[in-house]
Amino acid sequence: MPRNRRPSSPASSPVSQLRIIGGRWRGRKVAFAPIEGLRPTGDRLRETLFNWLQFHLPGARCLDLFAGSGALGLEALSRGAAQVDFVELNRGAAQILRQQLGVLEAEGAQVHNCPAEVFLSQPAAPFDVIFVDPPFANDLWTATLAGLLEAGCVGEDTLIYVESPRNIQIAVPAGWQLEKEKQAGQVCMRLFRA
Template structure:
């Protein structure tokens, strides 16, 4: 995921990430060398997907601030029905599209736009949402507010922040998992009410 707001283009070779579970386990994929962008590490991803293992099969997922696409690709590998990847940087979005084509992953779609613009556009409700924006941009609360009407009942929302960041979640969300690792805090919330609306 991205850790910087600059997102400058680079002429460096593409970097790699490894899918750690599911049908593409061990598969190495490339992601764009955009400044400040790096995928959630293997150990954190392993923890997260242990939390999600019984919820992923058949789930409709949303990977906001997708960056490398590590979380969404891992979800597809482990049986998610679909993943929408939202990524503002054109180079990162283009590379992610290429990786989906290499995997022949027809259930993944990349949206090259701002996360807030994607959410306000309306659409299907999601069962699992990943929110890991560039740490320097402080976009967590904006993203959480924009999720209104886009969550299924019982949806799970994963939020990755700097260790001491305070999150104001919706009143009908419950915190079900939390872990701090190094300078990162991982949180998993559950939406306890049906906030979806007709579109």
């Protein structure tokens, strides 16, 4: 029935917008699907995160694992990343993200419309920067971080950004160093180095 399909159809759904805050697309607004539970990383948090990453992004190969709106991967591309793989389970969100990448004429971007665990089940070359910001309600952090390691996504000196509720303790693989950490409202930002 069309009514049941509407939320996943970007052509018939209203869209929300976010603003890219730095780099070549600074100030550009991009659309994303208004999906329940989707909460793009806010401007202040993104500003902090990308200040942490500013010297690591030019030419970097990045993974935005629970892409949603694509805010983190788009910001990385805007600031000089050479490649971003966006992984998004929701078909509508993935389709809108592809459209926005086309509007921006983004090069080096690929959208994978599949669950994170499916993406991680295929061997991969190491990424330079990985963004892990899963739906907070699903408690996916520990399994996801272990999955990144098993899939070969993490190499020597890979930086892994993890966003979670501030009261959540996260088990990270042995040897990972906590480089940066910040609490902002109910959110905890952590940057690890493998």
